[in-house]
Amino acid sequence: MNSTRSLHRGALRNKVPDAIADALRVQIVSGHFRVNDRLPAEKDLIEQFGASRGSVREALKSLEVQGLIYTMPGPGGGARVREVEMERVLDFMRNFFHFNPIDGAQMYQVRKLLEPETAASVIGLLTESDFEALQASIDTLHLADNPANWLSIRNAEVDFHDILAHACPNPLLSMVAKFVNSVVRANAVASSPSVEGMAGEHAFTRHNCEAHEAIVQALRDQDAQRVRDLMRDHIDTAERYVIAMQQRART
Structure with missing residues (x-):
């Protein structure tokens, strides 16, 4: 739960969605997740970061706008890492x-x-x-x-x-x-x-x-x-x- 503790400290300076996005970004750029890897499901991110569904969705949307992830609909879908073009x-x-x-x-x-x-x-x-x-x-x-x-x-x-x-x-x-x-x-x-x-x-x-x-x-x-x-x-x-x-x- 190190990421959760780091999140709570960072939230003093940033909005919760920004802090979630920052934590996920660090995992992506450090190689924890590779291109086309699926990020944890929404409910798992809510539990991991102790955040609301709205905050998690806003964080994922921010990463998508930045070009770091893409979202696939349907069963087996979800947020996946993309190569930045x-x-x-x-x-x-x-x-x-x-x-x-x-x-x-x-x-x-x-x-x-x-x-x-x-x-x-x-x-x-x-x-x-x-x-x-x-x-x-x-x-x-x-x-x-x-x-x-x-x-x-x-x-x-x-x-x-x-x-x-x-x-x-x-x-x-x-x-x-x-x-x-x-x-x-x-x-x-x-x-x-x-x-x-x-x-x-x-x-x-x-x-x-x-x-x-x-x-x-x-x-x-x-x-x-x-x-x-x-x-x-x-x-x-x-x-x-x-x-x-x-x-x-x-x-």
Whole structure:
């Protein structure tokens, strides 16, 4: 009954449903329950925690909203542990930064640290399908002469970095890289270019095309230091273009 005693102490600071959810969360993340394992039945949780049915149900609902469990109806159903999906985590992060906006300088401060290591980490891990996808994203950039293709081009530029993030073997680095890419994508598609800004957009796209092609070749050559150097130079240059375009958009 250690969990019950801990619950009673924690309830001094938290609501009872929150304390129940916290106790179950600890058991899940510590490996006491594994993916698809069934949690104790509702009546057993009521007894274990000395709580009401309403408090137990609220705690389980909280864990379900967080993506830690799912509920199966009918005989043999109940609450079971689920694997937390990457996209759900990214959604929570995006919601947080919706109320804490990131400007271009802050975004590129992180990208300059993140992108070179993400790219270097995938050396030797990319499949031929990955290389084909990278090349397809580059090919899209060649459509820059037609303003109607602007959105596809901006998305293709981020697709390139998403392919590398997806192949990254470090789950923490991969998750952060994917999140930053989603911020870059959202910022890019939220602002359409003005007629006056199209020259800068075209120059930016040409740079991205050349930089991505050079990075792909270095990845094929499995030259980690060159990959890092090329990616660092690419992000430095991209920052200058993006900051300049944002400044034009504000004037």
